[in-house]
Amino acid sequence: MAHLKEQWPGLDAIPHPAGRKPDTLDMENSDFVRPMQRMFQWSRELGPIFETQAPGFGMVVVTGADLARDLFDDTRFEKYTGFGIEAFRPVTGDGLFTAYNDEENWALAHRILLPAFSREALMRYHPKMAGSVGRLVDHWTKTAGDGPVDLGESSVSLALDMIGQAGFGFDFGSFEGGGKNHPYVSSMVNALAYSVLPPQLQQEREAEFRSWVTTMNGTVDDVIDTRRRSGTSTDTDLLGMMMHARDEVTGKRLPDENMRYQVTTFMVAGYGTTASLITFCLYFLSRNPGVLSAVRAEIEQTVGDAEIDFESVYRLRALRRAVDETLRLWSPTPAFLRVAKEDTVIGGRYEVRRGGWAALLTGGLHRDPAWGEDVDAFDPDRFLPERVRAREPHLYKPFGTGPRACIGRQFALHAATLALAETVRSFDVEVPPDYVLSVAEGGFFMPENLEVSVRRRT
Structure with a gap:
């Protein structure tokens, strides 16, 4: 060529x-x-x-x-x-992921939204994240005897609930929908799958794609309008920050259309990242009982039966190493x-x-020989402090690199670590012995057809 x-x-x-x-x-x-x-x-x-x-x-x-x-x-x-990113511009426009490098709104939004992912901001989001995890625990407790649980589906429901509640004060009804997705979620999943189709197939389904985008835009616009009509001026969540913060450089606020694009960007990127990470990590922990035992012992020693508060999440180092190793294998x-x-x-x-x-x-x-022997094996000890210090930092890039790296990575890591801590403390999640890992692709990686047994621990 x-x-x-x-x-x-x-x-x-x-x-x-x-x-x-x-x-x-x-x-x-x-x-x-x-x-x-x-x-x-x-x-x-x-x-x-x-x-x-x-x-x-x-x-x-x-x-x-x-x-x-x-x-x-x-x-x-x-x-x-x-390539690839351009195809999703009709959905997320000049949001942080699909904006061109020289677009004004990228720099504007980046400056305005960086504080929304600080440690102080995550501390404000933590109670709503914990509430979403509590809803999963209640759902699994009630349905544990009903047969196998689709682990990917449960993780997606949890991720959507966490992002919707903590980010935008929006309830997708993830655990009350009787298995039926909110129209926004169905449209988002379909639009994401459409964006990675070959051009000729995209042309055949363009009308459907436009209808999905219309549904997504309408839902987000309603959320913004509802918040605005409520007269709430708080910036305690991501949407509040978008609506009320001013850029320190220009004094500008985000335009309404760009807010819509940012909300959709965080929903699309956030739910896939978080759900994929939770599902893969629970799979690996089930397959590695020694690691799981060490993680549970650390949770017991650090938290016991108490609520997993914000600071406790950061003290769960064995679990965080398992999270990091999961991201290495399936970023x-x-x-x-x-x-x-x-x-x-x-x-x-x-x-x-x-x-x-x-x-x-x-x-x-992430499987370069510099990682050592058996790069396909799940080994959280690769992330022991001394081994991290001995390794060149550019070997590990699960969230991209440079100024355009994922701005929400700390949100996803905190949400996933909290969810994993509560899940492995509360339940035995067992992968069938004959399950062979098969990974689906649809904008993000996800174990395919992973149905697990879930039992409440006593």
């Missing part, structure tokens, strides 16, 4: 998947259901850098730590907001894109022209 070769002059020296055809290129070897996992496979076969092409499209993919170090240099590279950000701000070279040999971009495959970076 001429355009790709213009961006990467040394393209011929970069390996590509075997079996490339002159007309379809790599399409016949691609997996449109699990595309990221196919790229994981290619990275194992082809090494720390490879390129893949389809008719009208091509990209370079990087997984190696040495090459990634260069891509993370913010003086030479920045977030690329083209909520499967890849992120970096574009060259100038003509440069990565790894001392691969030339990149200004405007040339690469996909950094997080799952490949």
